[in-house]
Amino acid sequence: MSDLQAISGARIFDGQGWHDDAALLTEFGHVSGIVRAADVPAHAERVTLAGGMLVPGFVDLQVNGGGGVLFNNDPTLSGIRTICAAHAQFGTTALLPTLITDTVPVNVAAIAAGKAAADAAVPGFIGLHLEGPHLSLARKGTHHPDLIRPMDAEDCARLIAARAELPNLLVTVAAETVEPAMIAALQAAGIVVSIGHSDAGFDVATAAFEAGATMATHLFNAMSQLGNREPGVVGAVLASPHVHAGLIADGIHVHPAAIRAALRAKHGTGHIFLVTDAMSQTGTDLTSFTLNGRTITRANGALRLDDGTLAGADLDMINAVEFMHSTIGLTLDEALRMAALYPAEAMGIADLHGHLGPGALASFVHLDDARRVSATWISGRQVFQV
Missing domain, CATH: 3.20.20.140 (Metal-dependent hydrolases)
Known part of the structure; x- marks a missing residue:
């Protein structure tokens, strides 16, 4: 199993702007980047969500x-x-x-x-x-x-x-x-x-x-x-x-x-x-x-x-x-x-928290289209799911 994970299927808010048809890449508990869904590396483990949005924890x-x-x-x-x-x-x-x-x-x-x-x-x-x-x-x-x-x-x-x-x-x-x-x-x-x-x-x-x-x-x-x-x-x-x-x-x-x-x-x-x-x-x-x-x-x-x-x-x-x-x-x-x-x-912890830029902790939330919490990840590990 690859340490690189690609999460797609939802709009992504990185803390500043939105990304559509994109994937959030995480590795070793941190954000590696956000790429087009078509550009996900072949060796990445894929997680596909059913709509909604991914936002910083x-x-x-x-x-x-x-x-x-x-x-x-x-x-x-x-x-x-x-x-x-x-x-x-x-x-x-x-x-x-x-x-x-x-x-x-x-x-x-x-x-x-x-x-x-x-x-x-x-x-x-x-x-x-x-x-x-x-x-x-x-x-x-x-x-x-x-x-x-x-x-x-x-x-x-x-x-x-x-x-x-x-x-x-x-x-x-x-x-x-x-x-x-x-x-x-x-x-x-x-x-x-x-x-x-x-x-x-x-x-x-x-x-x-x-x-x-x-x-x-x-x-x-x-x-x-x-x-x-x-x-x-x-x-x-x-x-x-x-x-x-x-x-x-x-x-x-x-x-x-x-x-x-x-x-x-x-x-x-x-x-x-x-x-x-x-x-x-x-x-x-x-x-x-x-x-x-x-x-x-x-x-x-x-x-x-x-x-x-x-x-x-x-x-x-x-x-x-x-x-x-x-x-x-x-x-x-x-x-x-x-x-x-x-x-x-x-x-004073915005180097790791509060956004999904490269290097931040992979701590994020999946919200459904009604903005209800569907799942939560902390440092790359899912800790809650409806």
Whole structure:
């Protein structure tokens, strides 16, 4: 059997443009190229699909759980395996299991699980996202207030040490709870710093971005809003050309009009990209679960605490893409880039993820003509099929 595989029978989107009557060539887990179907090498193993489209695998930088597992409740290698497998059925081929604000021992366990997942090469695992505990009480959202605290030198050192154990590390902090010098130290150590759950004003948020933060966590949600005299964190994100921003595109977290306005306002190398902020319910029929001893209920497309506070999202990546395309009105090309290329760029991993150019990992999704996931491949291996 040849190591070269040729997949044809579907339109191919490489991350920039479409290819018709073409074949995707993969070899040793990477993309070799895209050629005309008539030019497939004779020795290639052929896979012929029945229509639809092949698109780059989705990259989700905020995944709290899936498959019945919440990472906070099961910060283990097996928990990460379950989460990654649950999201593969919705087209996600690279993700960051996300730990919501918790105790130091749980953070330590999560980092150890991440190292084990990297060592085991768990399909879809690309690192961790530690969301908190260094957040704003005023913008805590579902994060437990008793566990929120400013960052100290020991916390900073623990994160820097964790980065050396992980392929990628993203941390969400509030601009007002972490000194710019600490943000600079984290960034210098290779950690991607995101501003979120922050009540900072425009100047403080901008200073955090100038210090080395390059991302914002779930734009509009749990952050100071854009005002006429105080533009807040939202204004700082939109005004900072290099800053990327995650977006929960479910029609509940952010109004469609606000999404359209933000897309028009954002310019520069930083883009708005899609995240699911999914919890343990993804891929299951769960109607409730617990986080830090509090019950979260799933109903009417949302996840909420008993007081009505949104607690993550009842969302998967293919539905986020569909929302951006069908409701917001983006071209399918751009909606797909928001789910794949732009988050890969935000994490600095676009050499391997988010597109189907030569040398990229052969991680891609087969969508049918109704844009539903039919099959998912990670690094050249099929991990899901309807």
